[in-house]
Amino acid sequence: MRPIPFDNSYQTLADSLFHRQQAEPVSSPQALLINTELAEALNIDSKWLASPAGIDVLSGNALAAGSQPIACVYAGHQFGNYNPQLGDGRALLLGEVIDRQGQRKDIQLKGSGRTPYSRGGDGRSPLGPVIREYLLSEAMHCLGVPSTRALAALATGDPVFREHGPLPGGILCRVASSHLRVGTVQFVAAQQDPELLQQLMDYVIDRHYPECKQSESPYEALFNAILNAQATLISRWQALGFIHGVMNTDNMLLCAETIDYGPCAFMEAYHPGTVFSSIDQQGRYAYGNQPAIAQWNLVQLAQAMLTLMQQPGESDLKPAVQRAQDALNTFPDTFLQAYRQRMAEKLGFSHINDDDEALYRDFLALLEEHDCDFTLSFRSLNDRAAVMANCERGGDSIAGLFQLPNAFAPWLERWQQRFNADATPAEQRYLTMQKANPVFIPRNHLVENAIEKAYEGDMSVFFALQTRLQDPFEYQCDAAEFAAPATDGNRVTATFCGT
Template identity: 45%
Template sequence: MSIAPTPTVTLDNRFAREFPEMAVPWQADQARDPQLLVLNEALAADLGLDPAWLRTPEGVRLLVGDLVPDGATPVAQAYAGHQFGGFNPRLGDGRALLMGEFVDAEGRLRDLHLKGSGRTPFARGGADGLAVVGPMLREYVVSEAMQALGVPTTRSLAVVATGRPVRRETVLPGAVLARVASSHLRVGSFQYARATGDVDLLRRLAGSAIARHHPAAADAQHPHRALFEAVAAAQASLVGQWMLLGFIHGVMNTDNMTISGETIDYGPCAFMEAFDPATVYSSIDHGGRYAYGNQPLAAEWNLARFAEALLPLLADEQEQAVAIATESLGTFRREYNAAWLAGMRAKLGLPEGLDDEVATALLDELLPLLQAGHVDHTSFFRRLGTAAHGDAEPTRLLFLDLAGIDGWLERWRALGPDADTMNRVNPVYIPRNHLVEEALTAATDGDLDPLERLLDAVSRPYEERPGLERYAAPAPQDFGTYRTFCGT
C-alpha cells in the first residue's frame, strides 16, 4: 500500500489514539482496478471535500483505502453485540475500516469509514471481508433516500468497483462503500467495554460519546444517566420516523444501534408496501424478531442492554444502579409514543388542539382497515392529501372494505384536515423494492442509468413530478415475495 498526502483530505486518528484497546490498525485489501461507480458530489461539497479530486485516480484510491493520508491510522473497530438476542462479546469490523476522522465544512467531526475493504482480525468463520456491487449500492440508495426524507442517517459518499470478482451464490463484481457518519459508536461499543471489565475504558468511552454527540449531558447533575436518556430520546425519535415511513431495518442488533441516533447498516432493509405489522423482508429473520411492528420493542430491548453496560457508571451500588437504569429506560416508551402519535397526527393532517384520544381512536380504526385490505402504506397516506381536498375516490380504490373506509373518511374529513401539512410529511417517492432490485441488477451488469433515475426520484421525495409515475407505484403483482440479504 502506498502512503501519500492528499491535497484535499486530512484525516485524524482520534479514535485509534483515544481507544487503542478498541482499535486494531489494519490495511484495506488493494483494489485490482478501482472504478468509481457513483459519487455523492453534494455530500462531498457539504463535507468540505473536493468532488473533482475525489474523481481522480488518487481520490478513488482514497475511497477504497489504498491511499492513506499522512496522520491517518486506519483501524478495525472492536465492539460486541446481541445478534438476534444472542450475545457475542467480540464482533468488531470484520469487513470494514475506520479510515479516520475529519472536520466538515460546518465544523462537525465526521468519520470516514469503508465497507467491503477486506478481511480483518474480527472477521468470522470463512468470511472474506469483501462486498459486492449490489448491496453497496443498496446502502447508497436507501441512505440517501432516508436523508431526503429527513431521517437521521449515516451517509454514503461513494461506491467504487474494485475490479475483483467475489464469490457469493455466484461470482459477482466486488465493491467498496465509503460511508460518512457522526461516529461509529454503538451500543455494542459500550457492551465491549463493559465485557472487558475495564471501568476506566467504559468511562472514557462515555465521555467521548457525551462530548461528541450529547454535550448537554456534561452539565447534568448525573452526566452518565443524562447520556443514557439522551440516547434513548434520539432512538425514540429515530424509530418513530422509521415507523411513520414504513421503513424496516431488518437487523436491529445492538451493534447496529448508534449512540448518535443515526440509522446505520443498510443490509436487509426495505420499505413496507402492503401495510402489515408482521412484515419481514430479511432472509435471516426467520422468527420475525425485527418485523416492522416489533421495531419499537426491539429498540427498547437494545436500550436495556445499553443500560446494563453503563451500570458501573450509574452508581457504586449495583442495586441503586439498576434502579436508576430502570427508571431511565422508562423514558423511551413515553417519548416513542409521543413521537409516533405526533407524526401520525401530521400524516393525517389533524388540526392542533384536537384531543389525543380522538386522534388515537381514528388510528385504532384505520390501521386494521389498512391491514385487512393489504393497502399500500405510502400510496394511502399520499392519496389521503387528495381526499382532504375533497376527492376521496383515489383513496377509496385502495380498499376492499368500501363501507369501512367511507365511514372513516367521513369522520376524518369532519375534523378539517390540512392537505398542505400532509403533503409535507407523506412522500410520493420511496425506494420501492422492485425498483431498487431493477437498479441494482442493471448496475451489477454495468448499466447505471436505472440507478441514477431512481436516485433522482428519491432525492426529492415530497415533490410530485410528471414523468415519474412508475416511481410512485407499488410493485406489480408478478414481483412476488420480496427478500433482502446482508450481502456478506
C-alpha cells in the first residue's frame, strides 16, 4: 500500500483547467502539527506522514508515488468585480484519495510556491495564516459546519517577505471534498466551449450530486442541489456568528464546504453589521449580508450554467432564464427554513412556530442593544435549560463567566414558558441545545495570540488552543480563559487575508 493512496480524477479532464507543475522546494521543513485522526480517515499512514519522507512530500520537497500536482485555474467576482482569470497562486493540488467512507477527497498544499496564476506574488505563505487556517478550519469541523480541513501545518525554514519585513514561512496541507468553485464554472463558461462546460458539470454531478443523473433535467437539478446545500451552509454560519470575510465567487465551493480562512472571524458582541476583514471597506461581506451574498453568488453560477439548462425544442434561453430565476427566488425561504431549525436547536425547541420567530428575533435585538456576546448569551440559556430539564452537568455551568443582564428578564420568562410547553422531553431538547451552543470558539484574540507566540518560537499556545477547540461543547471552569470574550486590551478589530 502506498503511504498516500492517490486515486486522481480531476487531472483527467481538459488541460485548460489546470497547469501541471511541482512545488518549489524549501530549505528545512518541520512538521508543527499532523492531524493523525484525519490522516487515518483518509487511509494515510499517519506515522509515515510524520516521518522525514512524509514531511518531504508535505513540504513539496518530494513527489509521492501517484501524485499528479496541478495548479487549478478559475475566474471569480471579487467584491463584486469580475476577474476572468484567477487560479491557485500559491497552492498545488497533489491529488485525490478515497477515504474510509468511500468519499473522494482532494489533498492540496498552500504556500508551495509560484504558479502561472500567482499574479506577481511569491506563492508562499507566512506561518501566521497557516496557523489561522488550521485552527479555524478544524474548529468549524468540530462545530459541525461543512469545511475544508487541515491535515498538517509545517514551517519551511525560509523567510517570507511582506510589507512589515521577513516572517517565518509555512505550508498548510488542506483537505477538501473538492476545490471546484463557482469561479471554476465561470472560467469555463467564458471560454464559450459548450463541450468543456458540459464535461465539467458532468464531473461535478458524478463527484458530488450523483442523484441528479436521475433527473430529466440534470443540470437544473444540479443547480437546485447546490443552492440548497449553500443555504444550509450559510444557516450554520449565521447560527454560530461566523463571518467569512471574502465571499467572492472563487471562494464558494460547489460541494458547499467552507473554504478560505483568511480574514474570517467569529463575532463576539452581536451586531449584524459586524465586519472584520481589513479589505472589506464597504461592508459588503458583513455578518448580516452573508445570506444575500450567497444568493448573489448563485446568480453568477446560474448565468455560467445557463446554456446547459436550455431544453430541447427551446429556440432561445428565455425559458431557461425564467427557470433559473424561479430557482433563485426560492433561496431566501430555503435559507430561512434551515436557519429557523438552527434557532430551534439553540433555544431548546423541537421546532419553530410563527410565534417563536418573534421570540428569537427579540433575543437578537436584546443582544444588539446590550452589546452581549453572541456565543455566551446562547450558551447561558443552557444553564437555565439544564435546571428545567433536571440535568446533571458537573462543572458545565458558565454562570461564573457570563450572565445575561437583568434587562433580559421579561424575555427569559417568555422563553421559559415556551420551553416548558414543548411536547418533546426537556432532557432530549437540552442535549440537542447544548450541541447547538458551543462555549469554545476560535476567538480573534486567542488566534492572534497563538500566531504572535509562534512567530516568537513558542508553539505551545497554538497546540493548547487547538486541543481546546476540538471539544467546543464541554465546559470546565479551569478553561475559562479559552471561553472569555476579548477585553479592551486584547481586542482584535481587523483580520487580514494572509497572502
